[in-house]
Amino acid sequence: MDRRNFLIKTIGIGAAATLGNTNESVATPINVLSEDRMGVLVDTTVCVGCRNCEWACRNSHNIPTPPLEDYKNRSVFKEFRRPKEYSYTVVNEFSNPQNPLLPIDVKFQCMHCDKPACVSACIVGSIDKLPNGSVVWNSEKCIGCRYCMVACPFQIPAFEYLTPIEPSIRKCDFCIERTKEGKLPACVEICPVEALIYGKRSEIIKIARDKIKRNPQRYIKHIYGEYEVSGTSWIYISSREFDKIGFPKLSNKHAPGVSEAIQHGIFAYFVPPVLFYSMLGTLMWINKRKKELDVEEESNES
Amino acid sequence: MKNKIFITIVILFCSVTIIIGQKDTSQFQNQNNKADNHPSITNIENRSSFFFQKKTGVSHSKQPINCKTCHSCEYPTKNDPCLKYCPREGMMTVHHSPDESPEIIIMDEMSTRFGAVVFSHKLHAQMSEMSDGCQGCHHFNTTGPILACKKCHEQTRQREDISKTDLKGAYHRQCMNCHRQWSHTTDCNSCHLPKNDDFKRKISEEVSRISGKNHPPIILPTKLVFETGYSKGPIVTFYHDDHIKLFDLTCNSCHQHDNCIKCHDLNNKLTHNIVESQKIHKVNKSFDDHHKPCVACHKQDHCSDCHSTKELEPWSHEKSTRFALKHYHEKVACNKCHIRKSQFEKLSIECYSCHKDWKLGSFKHSVTGLILDDNHNSIECNECHNNMNFSSKPTCENCHDDKSFPKHLPGKLRKNNIMNNSKSKITKK
Known part of the structure; x- marks a missing residue:
């Protein structure tokens, strides 16, 4: 009986562990969501589409940069652009039904999710979520599988196809080198209209709510990134629905939740495999025991 | 006995507070006088033109707002105004005319990559008269003088209070919101002077180019024809000239x-024609916003009063009311007859319905074109004009x-006879 109790208990604990994992997944390998993590509030009603941020971003990441004069060219807005391996941020322009002369310009870059899909998709752990909120890529571990590109709900990570030897995944790193020195991210610093506000995520959410409350006619009642995919470091406010200005419609559940739960559930601390094999063993043992008992009974009868 | 003590305590307390209050206000006034001689307090972000805004001064306490909107304590003084942090409850200053404002403002506080901006403040203030006025830019201004942007907006981007835009952002937001609409560019050099040795x-x-410049007077249209999306009556004819003169x-x-953008557009030279410019720059307004300017007065009118399938004739008093506004009536303001405000209610055509004071001696009959002889000049009006009805033919039968x-005729006609007109009118009737 003791043995049976022990088995029941272990099975129970194992099941609870796996079920627990599916309900409340860990998303980031190390959970580093600090209360003071930083974020940026993007006010798309203020952005004028000067593209100075694109220039500053390239410049501060030591990517060969065309002169700022070239960024005046507004014809690039004719087509929707995505961040590339050589430009971590892009500004896209969308029509404004309220006033055609004031188109809506939207800066776009890595959203630095609180529970990033790329981090959990990476099989070698080369992308990390840091306590200051940034999601950064580490070249030493990367094997170039590009799972992160597939996993990202915003299709942000870009791959250096044209670099045959040691290509890297490139994306916005929240100017980690600059913020370490106490500087602002390059794009935030250069923005002439301060459409980008850099601050603690909790504080910028308050500011965003306050802005919407003050100007209910100017903004729609939605802060993109506050709850989307369990929250992002970059949050947006707008005068037009977000699916009309280039943002994907996403649920509030972080993307890796389901897949990671399964992945972690199957292999978590090797408990499930051990349990599975021990269950098989127990079945075999029970069967064997039954047979032995049968043989004993038969011998007793005879 | 208890009551008496209580009352004396109350009186003592009141007198003490009044004395303290007076002390405080006198202190405030003294310092305010001092402040007048001190340029830094009224210094507007301007180095070249030392123009001082008209100050509302001491009387700012008499403005129709609650003191507690701005001050947190009971007795604010100049030294300790205990101002609440930037009370953002809209513009509170009285309107200032553009001519009172500084003419030119040179902004070069933060010029790093680009040179200074020479801002023609007065010209812009003149233009703003038709779009939001002073508060279009000077939002959340408290009582007293109009504040410069940098009074509230900090110069550094890395700062404590990030809820309020920094100075660079504040400047650019104000300028670019309009400038990118009519210049279709966000080019820095359209406002900033180049930063080189030559910048002074x-x-x-x-400065010499802008100074003394005024916005040219706006040419007023007489008639505007709008094509609207209303299927039953797409065309609205608006007599701009008539509205201004009549009302x-x-x-x-x-x-x-x-x-x-209604007037200014670099891409479009037609904009001096207001109708054309509105066709091009059709801004999608809500139903209410579209009708707001008209409905403010035309409250009870039906759609069809303005919307038609064709251009409408100008409104005429004669056609609509069968009472022509001629001679003396032409110059009389509408509300002299239509006394009830905002409602131009129908009046009787009878002269006496308005001219109730017409009686013997007070009316100069010669204005009608007929000079009464002495006999007729001394008899009551209704002897000839039965029941004081002046619009129909007078009768002689009562006496003759x-x-x-x-x-x-009971007299003689004046040379340029007005009677002929009224005669023909009378015979028609």
């Missing part, structure tokens, strides 16, 4: 939130058996 000369050149309107009685109007 450039600034003085720019004695100023520009900003209607034009309060106009967009700069053998006479009739207009065959026989």
